[in-house]
Amino acid sequence: MTIRCLTFDLDDTLWWCSPVIARAEARFYAWLEVHYPAIPARYSTGGLLEHRKAFMRERTELLHDLTTLRKHWLRRLAEEGGYDESLVEPGFTVYWEARNEVEVFDEAHALLDALRAEYRLGAVTNGNADVRRIGIDHYFEFVIRSEEIGAAKPHPEIFAAALAAGGVAPGEAVHIGDDPVRDIQGAAQAGLRTIWVNLRDTPWPLEALAPDASVTRLAEVPAVLRDWQAES
Ligand SMILES: [Mg+2]
CATH class of the missing domain: 1.20.120.1600 (Four Helix Bundle (Hemerythrin (Met), subunit A))
Incomplete structure (x- = not known):
């Protein structure tokens, strides 16, 4: 897909x-x-x-x-x-x-800016960071926050809300995040493909499940997506 x-x-x-x-x-x-x-x-x-x-x-x-x-x-x-x-x-x-005084990685700006031409981008967060306040809301078509949904990652409900907001089936979506349980296990259980953002380059900690792909730099994400698109 x-x-x-x-x-x-x-x-x-x-x-x-x-x-x-x-x-x-x-x-x-x-x-x-x-x-x-x-x-x-x-x-x-x-x-x-x-x-x-x-x-x-x-x-x-x-x-x-x-x-x-x-x-x-x-x-x-x-x-x-x-x-x-x-x-x-x-x-x-x-x-x-x-x-909300965060320092967005330069590679994050570059990545989001490059990807938004090709994909619908959304944010899915358990925290109270505010993308508008931070000044990155222009990258995202939707933001799903656990406090609004009533369930936090890894609960499937929050990923279901993201898929609904994106207007896509699980197989048409990829979730990208750092937390093995909340992001990767949660998204995988909701049927999304997953990219583990492993910026500290640590071993994958969960035995029961592996991410579909891992990156140690955000700049590696487009190549992963290109490979998957080439397979489909
Ligand atoms: Mg995180």
């Missing part, structure tokens, strides 16, 4: 995620020190991180919706610090703005 649609993971596929999150958490903490000092007086940066992780374990039903989860956590923090709910929205915004 001809490939007509490509879906991309965002975090750690088109940019490195962990330095961005670390910076966003640091900026949020600095903001608390100025505006809500009773909270940082009670928790160190590490202590606050542990507090948030514990909250996430408590509210696993919200793991597909990190925005709502974080706002609930902020409400909890406000209560504990003796503040009211006016902390929640600005506290989220401080984090969210910093969380």
Whole structure:
């Protein structure tokens, strides 16, 4: 079957995620020190991180919706610090703005720009990165976010939503992402072909399943697609 649609993971596929999150958490903490000092007086940066992780374990039903989860956590923090709910929205915004200050790989820009002439491109993400805020929305015809679908990768439902948005059958789509379980196993179970973005060049970790192709650089993706198109 001809490939007509490509879906991309965002975090750690088109940019490195962990330095961005670390910076966003640091900026949020600095903001608390100025505006809500009773909270940082009670928790160190590490202590606050542990507090948030514990909250996430408590509210696993919200793991597909990190925005709502974080706002609930902020409400909890406000209560504990003796503040009211006016902390929640600005506290989220401080984090969210910093969380979207990502450095898109040069190769990601080049790849998306080259591929969009030939394929319908979509983004499929479990996180709260915002492609418009980041300035890469012009590459994508659709963006599927777990918080809107109500299910996160690797759940087949989120890939089904991507196929519907792309107007294609599973065999006409390829999912491209870094996470062996969420991206590759999830997409494969939904019937899509898969390209594992293995930028750190690590061994494939899952015994039960292998990606249809692997790349250690995004620039290798077009050649993989060309080979598949030549076979079809
Ligand atoms: Mg990722």
